[in-house]
Amino acid sequence: MAGTRSPSPRSLSDGSFRPVMVGGCVAAFVMVLSPLVAIVWISFFENKIISFPPTGYTLDWYRAAAAMPQFRDGFVTSLKLGVVATLVSLIAGVPAALVLARGRFPGREAIQSLLLAPLIVPGIVAGAALYMFLIEVELASGVQVAMTFWGLALAHSLIALPWTVRLVTASLVGLDPQLKEAALTMGARPLTAFRLVTWPLIRPGVVAGALFAFIASFVDLEKSLFLVGPGVTTLPIVIVNYLEWSIDPTIAAVATVQIAVISAGLVLTDRYFKLARAF
């Protein structure tokens, strides 16, 4: 009928669709958050045998965890690995993304796939392969690399790299190449143009990439499995080892610390760089 609104296809803002969307969101949040909430909650339980409801609440498990050297060392190792891996992934990943986003050249697709491959190859396979590679290197050179911090750092850099490459590339794809050209015609040398124009615009992507790189390294289990050694064991592996022998709230306390580190990273980063802009 003339003058009235014609029926439009259902859109997300359509009133009839709203309850479904809200319901879906709530369900997703519950599914994602409930295990986390449960772990945090359990970490304060008084009873050693985990049972609901708890008889009382205590901070003893945090004290116990902190007193165990394997958790302390694991935490420090994971933190150090995360930082090293993030730095390596930035140093290698940002220039790689800059070149990859710039345009077509022979081998571009291949390089891109190669850089993103660690995301696709199952971690345990990549870990085993890396282990064998490091052993070969060791045999050839006589220098021990497997089961050392730097062997692990190499593995973790591979874990981190695809994240920086992916997120920095994504932020460059949305960047108008004419912005840089405009800066050049106005008299900016290429480095100045990068510093004043390109960099401020891709920074959210770089920060998000660094954050995801850190988290991916910090929580990695599979790739590290073969590569840890005495004195250099990552926190997730310490947790798994501990779980083989006992299940008590100590492990929940350790996991809570892990969750806290990651959340703090996310919140702080978002506060300063508005992560949403990177996607």
Add this chain to the structure above:
Amino acid sequence: MSNILIRDLIKRHGALVTVDRVSLEIGQGEFIAFLGPSGCGKTTTLRMIAGLTPASAGSIHFGTREVTHLPPYLRDAGLVFQGYALFPHMSVAENVAFGLQMRKVDREEARRRVDEVLSLVKLAHLAGRLPKELSGGQQQRVALARAIVYKPEVLLLDEPLSALDAQLRTEVRTELKRLQSALGLTTIFVTHDQDEALSVADRIVVMSAGRVEQVGTPREIYQRPATRFVAEFIGRTNLFPGGLDGPGRFRSESGERFAFGNADAPSNASALAIRPEHVSLQRGAPAPGGACTLEATVEDVIYRGALTEVVVRTASGARLAAHLHNADSGRDDLRPGDPVVASWPADAPMLF
């Protein structure tokens, strides 16, 4: 004194030649328009002048300075892109100050010049805004301000008005012309809109398939097109393929005979063109002695405001359009089917 000198500029993409031996001399303060159909190489030529695309051959001089192999940041050109390319993270004032900052102009002086140029483009009150908080027309003016603030040796504009609506286009182009002549900026303006080119340019460079077809004032380009392409591309033209049939006589492929009076017609002419506004129509028999006539029948009458377009058809089927001014009084209305005689001044036909 010529300000920009372009000699035999060529751009190759592999075997493909997209700019083919373009040569041009531009005077100080001159406003040049590059006009041509899409894909004819206008942007590529402009980018070579700016230094964003390397030239395959040829040379470019700014004044006495050869810039052919200089990077863009050493050339001193001001460029306005089609999409404006404003820096989204900088305010209007910061965008405009960028070129001055690169030239190490001191802060006080820079602020003064930014204010000055922003009031010139009537944007002083928006200096603190981000580009995304501006309308299309305002963004366009920021882009222009940003390119002229450092008084570049040449101002390059790549279809700067194409994102604006029709009314704003006319308004902004008048403003642009005013600014350009007030500042005496040597300017190259790329467009595929002939109206735009005709109304703002001192001289027009008509391009086709990478080549320069003609360089001339708007009047020369329109009244004395050098090639058949230019005649067809600029304005409306009645074009008849055919050949010469004796001195001062042309015979079209469909058999019409035309007489013409221009002495400089090429002897191997293969087409004759007449602008519709040169054609007049009378009812009845041909005027005695009027050699430049054709008998025809009215086919279509289209009222177009200031003028009426009448399309007539000859016995052999050739069509001819005439533009009749509606201000001319005493002209009786023609209707489809009316027999008429079309005539034109002896010097109106153009031969190619």
